[in-house]
Each structure stands twice: as structure tokens, then as C-alpha cells.
Amino acid sequence: MIRLHIAIAVAVLALLPFAHAADEVTLKGSLVCNGACLPTPKEDDHGLVMFAIDGTDDVRAAVEKLFKEFDTEKGLDADAAQKLMDEFGGKLKYHIAPDSPALKTLKVTTGKNHYCMPATASAVTGTISEKDGKRWITASKIEATQLKYPAKLHAADKPLVKQTLDPITLKVGEKLTLKCVHIPAGKFLMGTPVFMWPYHLEEFPHPVTLTRDYYLAEIPVTQEMYEAMMGANPSIVKDPQLPVQNPTFKDVQKFCDALSKANGKTVRLPTAAEWEYAARVGTSNPPFGEKFKAQNSSGKDGFKSPLTVKSKEANAWGLYDMASNWWEITGDKATYHVRKAVTDPSYPPGEEAARSQRAGRGLVKDGWSMGTWEFITEKADYTGQKFRVLVEIEKKK
Helix, strand or coil: CHHHHHHHHHHHHHHCCCCCCCCCEEEEEEEEEHHHHCCCCCHHHCCEEEEEEECCHHHHHHHHHHHHHCCCCCCCCHHHHHHHHHHHHHHHEEEECCCCHHHHCCCCCECCCCECCCCEEEEEEEEEEEECCEEEEEEEEEEECCCCCCHHHHCCCCCCCCCCCCCEEEEECCCEEEEEEEECCEEEEECCCCCCCCCCHHHCCEEEEECCCEEEECCCCEHHHHHHHHCCCCCCCCCCCCECCCCCHHHHHHHHHHHHHHHCCCEECCCHHHHHHHHCCCCCCCCCHHHHHHHCCECCCCCCCECCCCCCCCCCCCCCCCCECCEEEEEEECCCCCCCCEECCCCCCCCCCCCCCEEEECECECCECCCCCEEECCCCCCCCEECCCEEECCCCC
């Protein structure tokens, strides 16, 4: 009878998808504070966790199965993206044991609510165990590594909602025009999935519902457009077809007010949510920077200047230059994402000065995704800033 019980126990363990021997294994994935991944973390939630994507056969099989079930090529809506993230956390999340030898040498700055560090692409070597319904790895070594997510995650996004209104054209000065394309209302998971690298603490993924359609300019405001309306050009690198560089927040508002008056419409900056929703064409697929490679208008001279407008491909909604080496100024003040579902979020700045922080969007490079959210000021410390305008659609009476 004892032998039978032992045989049954061995057979059951063999069927468990994540049963491991006591030997050390190396897992690769995104290493981040658990508290940065939970809506309402408690004090004891702020330990390191890894969302594994590679390293062992069972991890690779689990990743492949998840991305087969949740087909990003067809496009994920907000609910599917949330479910994928929950499934990823349930099946591929490993807690780093607090007594891990590797933690003695790992430089981690702790704060009250989180580790003050972005997620890192890491290889964790150690022994795996299960306790209290969680998978733990006692890490003997933690090293930087390169991560390779499934190639299908890097395919350009396809809209889930179709555009039904024709573009409109704004008059800019006496001779110029600006085309604005229809952005249909919808719901998406704003921010960066917690299992993804890169992931920064201010980008917490949360459902956002936009209840009103709007128009968004197909390109950033160019220098010739800005000069036609404002009579001046603050740009350091001068070219009529380059985005206007580093306008003050006050002057951006003056430009929008002047365009509103000239066209009889409400013209303003998009909120950060409106901007990201349009950049991701309404989908909730993981916003890896690689998928925007054909759209990225970054120039060859680093942060000095992007390419002239329309040098690269538009996204599927007809928007150019959403990804580049400059930030786009949005209408929201800079703040960490809320950790709950919101509808038509808007966070207008209070009284502004040159050092006021706005939410900057759209700078895509290694280690930053389309979900990256930056705190910017009028003084560009390491890059340039540009902007595009939104045109409100009046509610039907």
C-alpha cells in the first residue's frame, strides 16, 4: 500500500506543469517589484518577482500556449488583455525568496510603496519551490540578459474599431492646411502589461473608456504651420517640414486657441489617454517598441531632430510620426497612472511655469515602448518636444 501511495504521488507530480527538481535552473524574464504590479499592494507585497518568458521547456511551453490562446495578431481588446495579464501572473510569476543569496549583492533602492526601479530584463538562477500557492525561486545569481518575446507580438497593430467619418481639414494661416483623421470611441488597456519588459512604474495598466469620437491631426504641428499662426519659430534645428521644436506650454495653448477661432471648432491638445489610444489604434496589444519600427521617425542624429513629417509609414488609422525621438506634449499633467478603471480621464495641469511637468508621449527607443510615460518640462533636458492637435466632435443635440 505504501508503494502504491508513493507511485501515485510521483505520477501526480509528473503531471504538474511547473514541478521542478531541487537542482538549480535559470529563468529569463522581466524582474520587477510585485507592488508595482498590483492595484492595491499591501506592505508585504513589495518583494521582487519575475514574469518568466524563457529558460526551461515548461516556461517556453506555457508562454507559447498563452499567446496562442490570446491572439495578438487579431488584436486584443481591453478585457482580453486584462485576462492575458492575469493568466500570465497566475502561471509564469515567480517570487524571489527574500533570503536569496543574490539579493545581498543586487542594488535595489526601496521606497515606501515600491522598489524605486523600472523592470529589468534579467536571468535568475536558483532553486524553485512552491509555498502558499506561489512559486518561489531562491536566487543564487541575478544577471542582466536579453529577452526574446514571441515574434508575433512585434507585428503592427490592426484596429478593432473602424473609422466611419471622413477626415476634416483645418485652415492654418492663409495658405496651409492640416488634415485630421477620425478616431472612433472605444475601450483599451492603457499602459504597459506587467509581464512585459520594458515596464516602468508610472505605466500601470488600467482599463480606459473613451466615450466620444474625436479627430486627431495626422502629423505633429510643423514649423511652417506654427510660424503661420504665431509669427515666430522657436526651433533650434530649422526646417519648414520638421515639427516645431520646444514651444512653451503657454504658446501651445495660444496656438490651439488661434486655430479654434480660425476654424470655428474646439482645438486642443489630446489627453494622454486619447493620444495613446490613437497611437495603438484602439487595441490593447502589448505596446512593444519593435512593432513601431516602420513608423518611427527618429533621425540619425540622436535626440537633435526627428525626420521631416511623413518620412515613415502611418499607423493603421493614418497617423504619422507618433513614434519618434522626441516627446509629444499632451494636455495632462505628469502623474503616475491610476490603478483602476476610468472613463474619459483628464488631468489638466494647475498653474504652469517653465518647470511644470506635463505628460510626454511617443519617444520610442531601446528600453522604452509606446506605453512609456514621461514627466517633461518646457526645458528639454535630453531631447526635443513637439505636439499635435485634437479637434473635438460636438455632441448631437
